[in-house]
Amino acid sequence: MNEKTVLITGSSTGFGHATARLFADKCWNVVATMRDVTAAGDLAGRDNVLVSRLDVTDPATIDQAIKNSIERFGKLDAVINNAGYGQYGIFETIPQESIQKNFDVNVFGVMNVIRAIMPVFRRQNEGLILNVSSVGGLVGLPAISIYLSTKFALEGFTESLSYELASQNIVMKIVEPGGGDTAFHARSSKLNTGNGGLDSYGAFLERANAALGKLAKGMAAPERIAAVIYSAVTDGTKRLRYFAGDDVKHLAEARRKLSDEDYENYMRAQFA
DSSP states (O other): OOSOEEEESSOSSHHHHHHHHHHHHTTOEEEEEESOGGGOGGGTTOTTEEEEEOOTTOHHHHHHHHHHHHHHHSOOOEEEEOOOOOOOSOGGGSOHHHHHHHHIIIIIHHHHHHHHHHHHHHHHTOEEEEEEOOGGGTSOOTTOHHHHHHHHHHHHHHHHHHHHHHTTTEEEEEEEEOOBSSTHHHHHHHHOOTTTTOGGGHHHHHHHHHHHHHHHTTOBOHHHHHHHHHHHHHSOOOOOEEEEOSTTHHHHHHHHHSOHHHHHHHHHHHHO
């Protein structure tokens, strides 16, 4: 039996799948969780991988996945909250139920997993939790306000909780990728409400989409983001934030280095 075990949510595609493969290749025990276990692909059948159903909006499935993990591998050392999706479109066009659903998965779902694992880590007097956020948790972008607001919430929650859990010898970390060349964007595009027939947004949305399209050309392969996640989990530090992806690096640097006024003018110029 291998020494270390990690549970990863949203492991069927994208960053989660690539991360699960990398940890397994590095001889970790991996609990690859997903809503539909038939989508496990090449993770299925590996001796050090347990594929387990987990829906972050269903606490019973979270509890069962954690139980399965400990029964199979004896202990959980780390949890990576990766499950999430993007709700795109002009805010005025997005139904309330779609907004609620995006927060249910991206924010409350992460909270559900952490709430379930905290008693286990407290009993062990150790553990590591890593939340996959987005550079969109640092900078606002047009036509992505709902998705990015879930990531802004995740940033604040993770930082605040990190101070609480340090008293329990539990380490919190957050990785902030830019765009990734994954199925994430295909799903988000299907949910995109665009301008919802509100013609007054048409010209603006055309400019904004052109600017966002330029950013998308620099999206990272999921394996690159997985490498950052692996490094964050295994570097032995208590560092909180890790940036990943060059496509929006200039926006993150502007947010961190410019005054508020200069930053806002810089961002308006990107989309005006």
